[in-house]
Amino acid sequence: MVLDILHYPNPILKKRSRDVDLFNEELHQFLDDMYDTMIAKDGVGLAAIQVGRDIRALLVNIPREDKQQYKEDLLEMINPEIIHKEGEIFFSEGCLSVPNFYEDVLRFEELEVRYQDRFGNPQTLQAQGYLAVAIQHEIDHLNGVLFVDRLSIIKRKKFEKEFKKIQKSKR
Template identity: 80%
Template structure:
């Protein structure tokens, strides 16, 4: 089922998500619906809070070289924690909750995370480059942080100006 993606400045997006303690059918349905929603919206990642559920759960499905997203590449990441981080990378980011705005954000280039899968099994993953950036972007959502919150003051003002212009044009 397609879910509604919340858009900036919805205050729910600023909430800190709660740890998942029940790995049940309800969680599985949410993850499945998040995947369907993310694909329908041409996204590569989605956090539960973006669809109004304040749970520490996110999904990521990066496209392969042929620009196609394959479901077998889907990462379902629940209760993630960064265990190690190194290096820096600037990456042009966008967000389903901040449509039509892209900006370079500084992230760690390599991260090691521990997380649980949809069944509660502990997993570990080392990610670098695009995947590391996507994980950090989605993990930020779990703490109520949007990528625009990480912009410099000048870039943030540019975003606010553009956002107000787009809102005005919608009326």
């Protein structure tokens, strides 16, 4: 089922998500619905808070070289925690909760992440480049941070100006 995505400036997006401790069929169905939503909206990642659930769950599905996303590449991360980070990379980011706005954001280039899978099993992942950036972007959502919050003052003012213009044109 495709879920509704919350959009900036919805205050729920600023809420810090809580740990997941029940790894049951309800969680599995919710993760499946998150996947359907992410794919339907052409996203490469989705955090639970973006669809209104304040739990520490996220998905990332990076397209392959053929620009296609394959479900076998899907990462479901429950209660993720970055345990090592290094390097820096500027990456052009967008967000399903901040549609039609893209900007370069400074991120760590490499990560090691500890998390649980949908069954509660502990996992560790080394990530770099696009995957590392996407994971950081989604973990930020779990902490109530949007990518526009990471912009310089000048870029943030540019975003606010564009956002206000779009809001005005919708009235």
